[in-house]
Amino acid sequence: MRLLNFMHRNSKVDRERVHSSQNEGIQPRQSQVSNLSPITRRRIQRFKSIKRGYYSLWILAFAIYLSFFAELLMNSRALAVRFEGAWYFPTFHFYSGRAFGEDYESEANYRELKKKFEVSGHNYVLLPPIPYNPYENDFALQGNPPYAPDSRHLLGTDSSGRDVLVRLFYGFRIAIIFAILLTVSGYFIGTVIGAVMGYFGGWVDLLTQRAIEIWSTMPFLYLCIIIASIFEPTFMILLGILLLFSWINMTYYIRTEVYREKAKDYAVAAKSMGAGHLRIIMRHLLPNSLVPLVSYFPFSVVGGIYSLTALDFLGYGLPPPTPSWGDLLNQGLENAMNAPWITAATFTALVVTLLLITFIGEAVREAFDPRQFSRYK
């Protein structure tokens, strides 16, 4: 019988906490990356050693980075046009057809221009890798949309003739920004309320707990639907609606953490030296109570994407024609027989994205978990 990796759980937890509080006293400013406390450095090290999560983080970060350049990668506007000796860069600028010697006032059709210039030879159009934008209805094909995947639309089009791949990519950017904003702002509110509950305790705690219990029993998707049917939901309004509920979970964790931290010697010492409530909470308690924020972050992002997609799916989310995964899923369901590629592509994009975030989340949780399980064999 061998003892593997045995470390008593509670003593480990306590040592960690003492460490972090001591460091706080010695080095009050630890904003520089190189000045990270040893415990944070060890956690990052542990996260890096969990390959599945670490590589997922890189892949996801790269995808988000790429999505910020969506207008350069997937757009109907050309990246650059060389016309009669002058250069034009239409990505963020409107040029009518006349600017390039065409006879229409509407926006220049760069795909047609490219074909034309290739025949004539001396002018030049550089198109993005995928020359379609997410709002464009491509009816130039035979028959009615949705069109099946081909060389023109790699993942086919939706029922209005819009490129599925392009809409998925723009939809990814919207969903991920939405979910991250939702999580950050929800955590901010949750941390403030949780810290107040944990720090003051007593009646404040009891009353807020009751209120939160009521608020959290409200069926949240129902309320979202009701509110979304009154206001025409925009990105910010939808964010606000979901924010009404997304802060709740974090209060539980922060409340418990602050409750535990405030009983420790360093907090009592700060109080006896005359530090005010705000200073104790902000400078002493919160920095030692933020582990749940980091370790639940990825899972909350998953939840944010889930909620946005579900609301879009039901038609109570972002207004059309915003590119959205929920809308695409709904179209896939409506065109179950004649356009299975919509469902297949959207499902894959959604699940792969959520899976990457889940892998990251699992690795972060493991890296931040002070518990080390011993094994007897």
Added chain:
Amino acid sequence: MRSYIIRRILLMFPTLIGITVITFLVTQFVPGGPIDQLRSRAFVQTEGGSQAPGGGLKSMDNQLSEEDLKVMVAFYGFDKPWYVQYGRWLLRLARFDLGESFRYFTPVSELIVSKLPVSIYYGLISFILVYFVCVPLGVLKAIRHKSIFDNLTSVLIFAGYATPGFALGTLLLVFVASHMDLFPLGGFVSDDFEFLPTFWAKVWDVVHHSILPLISYAVGYFASMTILMKNSVMENMSSDFVRTALAKGSSYHRAIFTHALRNSLIPLATSFGNNISLFLMGSFLIEKIFNIDGMGLLGYTSIVERDYPVVLGILVIGAILTLVGNLLSDLCVAAADPRVRFS
């Protein structure tokens, strides 16, 4: 113990009142209620009537006069301030009367009872399915921590966690039901259910209809329950009482299955109560996709069509189930863990 339960039950009332007051207030300010619906319907009908040739019977058309509207407003009780309406509703609730649906003019309780069996069927089966798979799987994963088996099932489980049920439902409906034609497209039973020749044909019909929705229902729960079970077994495996058991010469097998396992079921007991309301209320997304006429779909359509008595009725039942579930969880924990004492 008894006083604890009584106190918890008493504490439910303020919560229930809080929830229903908020919902009641929301219904007051939402446009599109029954009166608005009557108005727009009457408007459409007068438009149609005036265009019809020879529509001379002006007095017979469906235009609502202001008096008619007032009668309707009074009929729905909207002429009173909201707190009077709320008080009336609460008094009726005290007599277990949830009022009448605005849409069907049948009692809400009858409506809910008629949808309940479908939801209970799905809830119970996914409940059993989840626990029967997750408990053994979690134990096995804990015993073989960091083995190939553990890593492989972890990937599967995370894939399950990352798959929203309604997205999986859509995928299954599009490919397995529509294209491969292996399963029916939706509904609880076939249209010709009544005329199916044998009992077993009927059973097969129900099962056949429920396989895809059940997969979609359960996919999200597998992950969290299995991880919960695994972590809890892991924690107990490293605890002092297992070490003691091993030191006394008990076999590894015996130490795990008689000592660690029993204690690992405690967190599962906690989630047991919380899951009750989830399973009974169903998921309206999945019920909508598969066109299953259960509680979830009833709640969803009543929200969309502003059938407030039904919305409130479902809300009350859901809230009670949640609160009772929480209480049951705590009691389960106390039953499983003698260290827990109520104060």
